[in-house]
Amino acid sequence: MINHLRDDFGVEPVCRELDLSVSAYNARRKRPKSARRRRDEQLIEHIRRIHTTSGETYGARRIHRQLQALRRGAGLLGHRGPFADVGCGQRR
Structure with missing residues (x-):
């Protein structure tokens, strides 16, 4: 600002x-930029690329679905979900 x-x-x-x-x-x-800031900037690049590739027709839901598919394909989600390593979403 x-x-x-x-x-x-x-x-x-x-x-x-x-x-x-x-x-x-x-x-x-x-x-220097924090790790979180660098990850956010990379995510924004991916979102813009997906939006542009779709002919600027994809909205938030489709972009989110596309990002999940990319992460799954890259093995980033794992079998327990994206937040398993920090204890979120685990059954008790």
Whole structure:
């Protein structure tokens, strides 16, 4: 958000309005992307590719189904489901 506003208003006024120190903003900018952020960016690329390949006709349900099929084909889901390693969805 700050990156979008800094050209028009400058970093300091935007940070002041958001009650954020400029040093915290600069520290965050210099930090490398998290693993979660990198995975999300890859997922967004896959979603855009599926949407474009479908002639921009696939909606959320079809894209979700296509992503599940791709993950299953790549062996990413495993036999217990996508969240089995973190204890979700297990029967008790």
